[in-house]
Amino acid sequence: MTATRREAKRQRILDAAIVEIARRGYYGTTVATIAGRAGVADGTIYLYFKSKEAILVSIFERAMQRFIDEARGIVEDAQAGAEEKLRRLIELHLTLLGADRDLAVIFQVEFRHTLHVLELLSRSRLQEYLGLIASIVDEGKRDGVFRATVDASFTAKIVFGVLDEMATDWVLAKKNTRMAARVGPACDLLLGGLRRP
Amino acid sequence: MTATRREAKRQRILDAAIVEIARRGYYGTTVATIAGRAGVADGTIYLYFKSKEAILVSIFERAMQRFIDEARGIVEDAQAGAEEKLRRLIELHLTLLGADRDLAVIFQVEFRHTLHVLELLSRSRLQEYLGLIASIVDEGKRDGVFRATVDASFTAKIVFGVLDEMATDWVLAKKNTRMAARVGPACDLLLGGLRRP
Amino acid sequence: MTATRREAKRQRILDAAIVEIARRGYYGTTVATIAGRAGVADGTIYLYFKSKEAILVSIFERAMQRFIDEARGIVEDAQAGAEEKLRRLIELHLTLLGADRDLAVIFQVEFRHTLHVLELLSRSRLQEYLGLIASIVDEGKRDGVFRATVDASFTAKIVFGVLDEMATDWVLAKKNTRMAARVGPACDLLLGGLRRP
Amino acid sequence: MTATRREAKRQRILDAAIVEIARRGYYGTTVATIAGRAGVADGTIYLYFKSKEAILVSIFERAMQRFIDEARGIVEDAQAGAEEKLRRLIELHLTLLGADRDLAVIFQVEFRHTLHVLELLSRSRLQEYLGLIASIVDEGKRDGVFRATVDASFTAKIVFGVLDEMATDWVLAKKNTRMAARVGPACDLLLGGLRRP
DNA sequence: GATGAATGAGGATTCATTCAT
DNA sequence: CATGAATGAATCCTCATTCAT
Numbered sequence: 007m008t009a010t011r012r013e014a015k016r017q018r019i020l021d022a023a024i025v026e027i028a029r030r031g032y033y034g035t036t037v038a039t040i041a042g043r044a045g046v047a048d049g050t051i052y053l054y055f056k057s058k059e060a061i062l063v064s065i066f067e068r069a070m071q072r073f074i075d076e077a078r079g080i081v082e083d084a085q086a087g088a089e090e091k092l093r094r095l096i097e098l099h100l101t102l103l104g105a106d107r108d109l110a111v112i113f114q115v116e117f118r119h120t121l122h123v124l125e126l127l128s129r130s131r132l133q134e135y136l137g138l139i140a141s142i143v144d145e146g147k148r149d150g151v152f153r154a155t156v157d158a159s160f161t162a163k164i165v166f167g168v169l170d171e172m173a174t175d176w177v178l179a180k181k182n183t184r185m186a187a188r189v190g191p192a193c194d195l196l197l198g199g200l201r202r203p
Numbered sequence: 204m205t206a207t208r209r210e211a212k213r214q215r216i217l218d219a220a221i222v223e224i225a226r227r228g229y230y231g232t233t234v235a236t237i238a239g240r241a242g243v244a245d246g247t248i249y250l251y252f253k254s255k256e257a258i259l260v261s262i263f264e265r266a267m268q269r270f271i272d273e274a275r276g277i278v279e280d281a282q283a284g285a286e287e288k289l290r291r292l293i294e295l296h297l298t299l300l301g302a303d304r305d306l307a308v309i310f311q312v313e314f315r316h317t318l319h320v321l322e323l324l325s326r327s328r329l330q331e332y333l334g335l336i337a338s339i340v341d342e343g344k345r346d347g348v349f350r351a352t353v354d355a356s357f358t359a360k361i362v363f364g365v366l367d368e369m370a371t372d373w374v375l376a377k378k379n380t381r382m383a384a385r386v387g388p389a390c391d392l393l394l395g396g397l398r399r400p
Numbered sequence: 401m402t403a404t405r406r407e408a409k410r411q412r413i414l415d416a417a418i419v420e421i422a423r424r425g426y427y428g429t430t431v432a433t434i435a436g437r438a439g440v441a442d443g444t445i446y447l448y449f450k451s452k453e454a455i456l457v458s459i460f461e462r463a464m465q466r467f468i469d470e471a472r473g474i475v476e477d478a479q480a481g482a483e484e485k486l487r488r489l490i491e492l493h494l495t496l497l498g499a500d501r502d503l504a505v506i507f508q509v510e511f512r513h514t515l516h517v518l519e520l521l522s523r524s525r526l527q528e529y530l531g532l533i534a535s536i537v538d539e540g541k542r543d544g545v546f547r548a549t550v551d552a553s554f555t556a557k558i559v560f561g562v563l564d565e566m567a568t569d570w571v572l573a574k575k576n577t578r579m580a581a582r583v584g585p586a587c588d589l590l591l592g593g594l595r596r597p
Numbered sequence: 598m599t600a601t602r603r604e605a606k607r608q609r610i611l612d613a614a615i616v617e618i619a620r621r622g623y624y625g626t627t628v629a630t631i632a633g634r635a636g637v638a639d640g641t642i643y644l645y646f647k648s649k650e651a652i653l654v655s656i657f658e659r660a661m662q663r664f665i666d667e668a669r670g671i672v673e674d675a676q677a678g679a680e681e682k683l684r685r686l687i688e689l690h691l692t693l694l695g696a697d698r699d700l701a702v703i704f705q706v707e708f709r710h711t712l713h714v715l716e717l718l719s720r721s722r723l724q725e726y727l728g729l730i731a732s733i734v735d736e737g738k739r740d741g742v743f744r745a746t747v748d749a750s751f752t753a754k755i756v757f758g759v760l761d762e763m764a765t766d767w768v769l770a771k772k773n774t775r776m777a778a779r780v781g782p783a784c785d786l787l788l789g790g791l792r793r794p
Numbered sequence: 795g796a797t798g799a800a801t802g803a804g805g806a807t808t809c810a811t812t813c814a815t
Numbered sequence: 816c817a818t819g820a821a822t823g824a825a826t827c828c829t830c831a832t833t834c835a836t
Contacts, residue, residue, distance in 0.1 A: 007799065007836095033230050037827060047801045052828065118315030157388070164392055167368020168361055175360050191354065195361055199396035209816095234810060235819095244818040246812075255810065401815095401820065427624050431806060441822045443808075452806065512709030551782070558786055561762020562755055569754050585748065589755055593790035603795095628831060629798095638797040640833075649831065 016054045019044045020068060023061045028108035032062060032116050066117060069109055070131040073102060077138045088146030089197060092165070095139065096196070097189045099169045104176070104185030114174040136162045143200070152200045165196055213251045216241045217265060220258045225305035229259060229313050263314060266306055267328040270299060274335045285343030286394060289362070292336065293393070294386045296366045301373070301382030311371040333359045340397070349397045362393055410448045413438045414462060417455045422502035426456060426510050460511060463503055464525040467496060471532045482540030483591060486559070489533065490590070491583045493563045498570070498579030508568040530556045537594070546594040559590055607645045610635045611659060614652045619699035623653060623707045657708060660700055661722040664693060668729045679737030680788060683756070686730065687787070688780045690760045695767070695776030705765040727753045734791070743791045756787055 022044035026035045037058050041048045055061045080086075080094045103110040139162035146152035172192060176185045219241035223232045234255050238245045252258045277283075277291050300307040336359035343349035369389060373382045416438035420429045431452050435442045449455045474480075474488045497504040533556035540546035566586060570579045613635035617626045628649050632639045646652045671677075671685045694701040730753035737743035763783060767776045 012799090036825085048827090049802065049829075050800055053799070058827070115315050118312055156392070160388055161392070163368060163372055164365055164389075167372075168364045171360060171364020171367055175364075191357055192361075195353070195358070195396040199392040233808085238819095245810090246819065247817055249811070250816070406820090430804085442806090443823060444821055446807070447820070509709050512706055550786070554782055555786070557762060557766055558759055558783075561766075562758045565754060565758020565761055569758075585751055586755070589747070589752070589790040591790075593786040593788075597794075627829085632798095639831090640798065641796055643832070644795070 015044075015046070019046065019051060019054055020061070020065055024065055024106075024108050024112060027062070027065075027116055028111040062116070065109075065112060067131065069113065070135070073099070074131065074134055074138070076102070077135060081138050081141055088142055088149055088151050089201070091142045092139075092146070092197065092200075093189075093193050095142065096165075096169060096192055097186075100172065100185045100189055100192070103173045107177070110173055110177050110185075114170070114177045136166060139165050146200065150202060153202050156200060161200065168192060168196060209251075212241075212243070216243065216248060216251055217258065217262055221262055221303075221305050221309060224259070224262075224313055225308040259313070262306075262309060264328065266310065267332065270296070271328070271331055271335065273299070274332060278335050278338055285339050285346055285348045286398070288339045289336075289343070289394065289397075290386075290390050292339065293362070293366060293389055294383075297369065297382045297386055297389070300370050304374070307370060307374050311367070311374045333363060336362050343397065347399060350399050353397060358397065365389060365393060409438075409440070413440065413445060413448055414455065414459055418459055418500075418502050418506060421456070421459075421510055422505040456510070459503075459506060461525065463507065464529070467493070468525065468528055468532065470496070471529060475532050475535055482536050482543055482545050483595070485536045486533075486540070486591065486594075487587050489536065490559075490563060490586055491580075494566065494579045494583050494586070497567050501571070504567055504571050504579075508564070508571045530560060533559050540594065544596060547596050550594060555594065562586060562590060603645075606635075606637065610637065610642060610645055611652065611656055615656055615697075615699050615703060618653070618656075618707055619702040653707070656700075656703060658722065660704065661726065664690070665722065665725055665729065667693070668726060672729050672732055679733050679740055679742050680792070682733045683730075683737070683788065683791075684780075684784050686733065687756075687760060687783055688777075691763065691776045691780055691783070694764050698768070701764060701768050701776075705761070705768045727757060730756050737791065741793060744793050747791060752791065759783060759787060 019040065023035070023040045026039050026043055030039070037051055038048050040061070041051050044051075051061075055064065076098050077095055080091050080098065083091065086094070103113060136159070140158040143152060143156065143158040143161045143165075147154055147156065147158065169192065172188050173185070176183065176188070216237065220232070220237045223236050223240055227236070234248055235245050237258070238248050241248075248258075252261065273295050274292055277288050277295065280288065283291070300310060333356070337355040340349060340353065340355040340358045340362075344351055344353065344355065366389065369385050370382070373380065373385070413434065417429070417434045420433050420437055424433070431445055432442050434455070435445050438445075445455075449458065470492050471489055474485050474492065477485065480488070497507065530553070534552040537546060537550065537552040537555045537559075541548055541550065541552065563586065566582050567579070570577065570582070610631065614626070614631045617630050617634055621630075628642055629639050631652070632642050635642075642652075646655065667689050668686055671682050671689065674682065677685070694704060727750070731749040734743060734747065734749040734752045734756075738745055738747065738749065760783065763779050764776070767774065767779070
């Protein structure tokens with residue numbers, strides 16, 4: 007079996023897992039259910055993942071990689087200023103999550119399951135993401151766009167907190183709103199608090 | 204058994220559950236463990252709660268009631284202005300959570316477990332809490348303290364999001380920081396975004 | 401539940417396990433099968449034994465205790481001489497095993513399963529049993545009944561080996577012979593090799 | 598593929614199986630592990646053996662053939678007397694087993710696993726081996742070297758039992774003793790019991 | 795012949811819940 | 816009211832075996 011085909015099947019399992027876990031919760035989802043949706047036998051799952059938990063981790067890793075790659079592109083854009091970058095990052099965050107509700111559910115709900123998961127897995131990659139946000143804030147301070155008194159690292163968490171809550175709110179909302187609609191207000195509030203008076 | 208004694212035992216079970224669930228997670232905690240810590244027999248739990256899940260709900264209800272009662276006191280204070288009220292509410296939120304780490308863990312981590320719990324239980328009482336925050340924002344708009352363009356309901360979610368993320372961050376931090384120390388920066392940022400220029 | 405009733409149920413589970421394991425082998429026997437024969441639910445097994453392996457250990461312990469208690473009675477009999485004691489011990493060994501074919505099967509076949517089991521469990525109690533045999537040989541040497549050149553510990557193993565092989569042979573024989581019939585020949589051979597010329 | 602090369606691969610699989618099964622037990626050894634050590638694919642195993650159990654049987658057959666061939670050589674030696682032959686057979690038995698600890702472990706421990714294996718497979722070839730021992734005893738009786746009262750078939754089992762127990766004891770001993778050292782004492786005891794007074 | 799990916803049946807164990815005492 | 820022994824459904828994972836390549 008070629009590496010490509012193998013990878014394709016791995017992705018199929020991950021995709022199936024996202025759907026199932028989003029709908030039934032991590033503990034409510036059985037490995038058999040994931041296998042069923044992926045169209046493979048139960049045992050096959052274990053040829054691609056060490057354990058049920060490893061699937062959850064892989065979902066996180068794969069998605070987080072996408073976030074970080076895109077965010078890095080924004081941060082490193084020499085053309086844009088700090089405010090523009092932050093605005094684009096907010097848009098990125100909400101757009102990526104808004105594009106896949108199942109994935110968003112897992113991010114906003116299932117990854118919060120256990121301190122264990124949050125500490126060991128989420129937070130490591132998360133730090134990287136937060137670091138990228140912080141670097142934008144730092145750039146803004148340097149360029150005199152943002153207030154010099156704000157703490158970059160702390161602010162990054164605030165920004166993330168707002169985005170996170172908005173995403174959670176969207177995920178839990180029954181109404182089928184578009185997450186993108188929240189980009190503008192979110193930017194206004196956050197930039198309002200950061201901008202130099 | 205008097206209603207008082209009965210209620211006391213109920214509270215003892217809830218207290219035991221908070222400790223256990225905070226430390227081992229909801230799914231990692233067995234009913235037997237809770238019973239053990241509460242000093243009652245396994246079966247006794249079911250004389251006070253319909254199911255294991257009902258315990259989680261009750262923990263939420265009890266704590267939420269305290270939040271709402273206190274928040275209402277702040278909102279209804281005729282003396283204070285909107286900015287002062289918001290500042291005090293932020294302080295309340297972070298102080299109450301910071302006073303009981305186990306409870307904070309459950310709020311920030313365990314309640315996120317399932318969409319089911321979040322939808323059916325958390326959000327109902329949560330709406331009430333968010334409504335109180337929104338009423339402060341409305342008051343601020345009316346009094347010309349806050350920008351007229353902000354949406355009260357949306358802003359309430361933003362405020363909550365920031366507080367929520369700060370609490371989660373505190374819960375997950377290894378360092379034994381005091382949550383109260385975060386009140387000031389949080390107020391600055393949020394009020395900075397709301398205040399009329 | 402009284403300690404007596406609890407102990408009775410424990411014994412019932414052990415008895416059921418002996419029958420099942422003797423007939424289907426340790427690995428061929430499921431915990432559910434044992435529970436079924438014992439007339440309890442699957443989960444009940446685990447209120448009495450830590451694991452499936454613990455059942456096997458308990459079977460061994462219970463039986464071995466009986467062997468050792470009886471053997472000790474023989475060894476400590478002040479009336480009998482060494483030859484008489486050895487003869488009685490041989491009879492004891494073959495009679496006890498011959499009385500319960502299922503138990504004999506487990507002793508002769510199932511306990512040999514794994515080095516692990518043999519090393520950790522069997523051999524500790526077994527040493528005690530072998531020690532009792534050796535003490536008879538020692539007594540015989542002291543009294544001038546047995547040859548002074550034999551090594552007591554080594555001889556004990558030889559005696560045990562012969563008894564063990566006879567038991568295995570009986571267990572595996574299709575014909576329904578009586579094990580007791582083998583006592584005489586076994587004694588003749590073993591005592592013949594030990595007796596002072 | 599020539600018959601020779603095919604046979605060589607078959608032997609390689611058997612050798613790998615002996616090592617693995619001796620170290621991890623029959624049930625603790627997976628077919629994949631055996632294949633890995635033999636340097637073949639999992640599926641290849643099934644081109645050479647019908648099943649996992651068939652491998653165990655083949656190990657037994659191959660080793661037993663060696664025992665029987667050598668034993669036959671001893672029995673048919675016209676030069677030696679019965680006592681000498683028995684002495685040499687004891688030496689053969691202990692030496693062959695002592696030369697390959699892994700094989701010895703399998704013989705003394707793993708073959709005892711199941712009545713099934715013992716009954717259907719072991720005992721058939723074993724009868725042949727026991728028959729050779731018995732023929733030596735018979736010869737001894739005929740020549741007046743051994744007591745006329747001993748039963749040849751029964752005695753063969755006794756002899757085998759002693760050798761078997763010695764081998765098991767050696768296998769389970771932690772100390773790295775040489776099995777050959779046990780030949781002398783074993784002969785003394787067994788011949789002592791057989792010899793005509 | 796050889797491969798090794800895929801299969802799927804099977805089983806030990808846990809634990810929320812019940813109910814006889 | 817309280818107990819805690821008993822229940823039995825539910826699930827993750829293993830691994831002997833097969834078969835398309």
